[in-house]
Amino acid sequence: MQLVKKFLPYYKPYIGVFLLDLLCASILSVIDLAFPQFLRILRATLFLEAPDIILKRLGLIALLLVLMYAIRSLCRWYVTYQGHMMGAKMESGMRRDLFDKFEEFSFSYYDSHNTGEMMSKLVSDLFDISELAHHGPENIFISVVKIVGSFILLIRINVPMTLCLALVVVCMAVFAIFQNKKMRTTFRDNRKKIAGINSSLQDTLGGIRVVKSFTGEEIEKSKFDDSNIAFLDSKQANYRQMAIFNSGNNFFEGLMFITVLVAGGFFIAKGQMTGEDLAIYALYINIFINPVNVLVEFTEQLQKGLAGFERFIEVVETRPAIVDKENAAELKDVKGVIDYENVSFSYENDEAVLSNINLHVDAGKSVAIVGPSGGGKTTLCSLLPRFYDVTGGRVKIDGTDIRDVTQKSLRSFIGIVQQDVYLFNGTVKENIAYGRLDATMEEIVEAARNADLLEFIESLPNGFDTQVGERGARLSGGQKQRIAIARVFLKNPPILILDEATSALDNESERYIQESLDKLAYGRTTITIAHRLSTILGADEIIVLDEDGIKERGNHKELIKKGGLYEKYYRMQLGGI
Structure with missing residues (x-):
């Protein structure tokens, strides 16, 4: 019921369509119920008249039935078209909400969740929700109207036989509720397993170049088979549970017909029912059983x-x-002064990556960070645009704590060029203008020229x-890097982060x-x-950072003279001064 309460608000924008859909559904139900009753009335009235009177009135009756x-x-038509469109729009709205939620999450969420699983939630899960949104209320409404309506009409024909029938229906309902719980568990497991297939597929196709270069096709086939077989088992x-559910309900459906046949024969023998009434009763039984089957399938x-x-x-309720x-201000007129004050950071359930880091950078100055892998260099830079939040201390821009300003305004003043350049599947122009959709062609050309x-x-x-192809597959590494640089030129931020932007390139590039x-x-x-x-070599200050914190700082010449860790790295790479 908690899930149903959370589901209902999604009908609000379409309440008019929804109510009209239910009205049309009720008309469908009433007409289906009316025909056997109409036939019963005609049998008791018109069909007892003289043949010429029957023929005289038959045309009008036919006209009324055609109109009906x-x-x-x-x-x-309305239920099929507008009802389905309502479900599709609700699905679209939910998909938008889910995508917006994914956009809100920080890097830490993506560190622990697989892209394929998120895509499964965006596509296959929401399709099933759409079908439920449309068919759910409609099927329940039509079925309830038909069941209640036919039950009332059946009671009017023969009360004792209808009570016998009701007993079978109660037993059927108890069985359905019991079996329902088992089915829900298996459907939930289905969703997890299909997400596992999507995760495996996304992982393999995303790394297909690595797969082929290491002849890892058999490894990936084995991994995919594992997830595929797990889904098959699910x-x-x-x-198995559905088969038990459907076969059990079919058995109870058969019991209904048996009850009608045996009880009907009994009441006819006792003179409490006529053969004609049993025939009409049988018509209503079909009307009664049909919505029961609909509810079973539903x-x-x-x-x-x-x-x-x-x-x-x-996902939606994940904070x-x-x-x-709440009162975050817009960051404006940034000069570019950066301060890390006693900054500490650790990932969830992990040891500290950074501890009590203090760093000051004047506006327009350049600072380089070097050190071993795992020393926290990228993490330190990721704290500046708030891709992660500090667990201790604070980061400031122009004297303002970055947690006191909006993320959007903060990131609008920071440009990032990374080692692993990501290009979107589109044109060169679209990739350069990413983040500046209002840029003129002249500005895009100038950015390309500067790069x-x-x-x-x-x-x-x-x-x-x-x-450019998916992830820029049609371009070389150097060309992709230049597009990334042009993208930042167009953004024109006062603060720039270069995250090993040339480490993957050859010497000439x-x-x-x-x-x-x-x-x-x-500047x-x-x-x-x-x-x-x-x-x-020309940086105003070089910071040597490892897992213990800042080990050395100074410009290139100063650090070489110290003969410390930086000098060691320098000689290892360049073979001396």
Whole structure:
């Protein structure tokens, strides 16, 4: 019931369509109930008249029946079309809500959740919810009207026989409720297992180049088979419970017919019922059993929908790890002064990555961070745009704690160029303009020129309208990196983070890219995470960071003179001064 209460508000925007859908459904039910009763009335009245009177009135009756079934057809059209569209719109709205929620989550959520599983919640789970949203109330309403209506009419024909029938229905309901609980468990497990298949598929296809380069096809087939067989086992358990459910209900359905036959024969023998009444009674039994079957089939749909909605609610009700304060201000007129004051950070259930880090960067200055892998370099930079929140201390920009301003305004003043460049499946122009959709073509061209990318783009068959492929698959590493640099040039932020932006490039590409990065960094407050020390020799300050914190700081010449850890790294890479 808690899930149902959370589900109902999604009908609110479509309340008019929903009520009209139920009205049409009720008309369908009433017309279906009316025909046997109409036949019973005619048998007791008109069909006892003289043949010429019957023939005289038959045309009018036929016209009324045609009109009645024309109305029924219009109602069926509305229920089928508008009812389904209502469900589709609700599905679309839920998918938007779920996607918006995914967008709210910080990096920590994505560190612990698989993309394939999230896609499963966005697509397959919501389809089942859509079907439930449309067919659920409609099927329940139609079935209840038909069952109650036919039950009343059956009582009017013969009370004792109808009470016998009611006893069978009660037994059927008890069985259905008991079996329902088992089915829900299996449907919930189905959802988890299909998410496992999506996760395995996404992981394999996303890393297909690694798979092929290491001839790992058999490994991936084995992993996929494991998740696929797990899903098959889950479906087997599900279908076993469904088979018990459906066969049990079919047995009770048979008991209804047996009850009518035996009880009907008994009451006819006792003179308490006529053969004609038993025939009409049999017609109503079909009307009575049909909605019972609909409810039985709806049970499967209900369990699928609720299992999907349960997973949907789990995400929607998850509170993002990083949220804006209620009174968060807009960050404005940033100069670029950065302060890390006694900053500590640790991931959930992990040891501290950073402890009591103090760092001051003046506006327009450049700071490079070097050190071993796992020393916290990328984490330190990720705290500045609040991709993660500090667990101790504070980070400030121009003297303002970044937790006191909105995330959107904070990140609008920070540009990031990473080692692993992500390009979206679209054109060169769309990827450069990402984040600045209002940029003019002249601004996009200027950004490409500043990134030394213009000549390459003009050599492409379609220029700026050339498709880059998924993740930029049609471009080289250096070309993708230049697009990323052009993207930041267009954003024109006062603060720049360069996260090992050239470490994956060859020496020649690195030299050209470094020139573009130097041009990009000019006049901006820049924090550079460097693997290749040759790229940071001109930094105003170099920070040597390891798991114990800041070990050394100073410019290149000062650190070389110290003969410490930096000097050791430098000699290892460059072979001396």
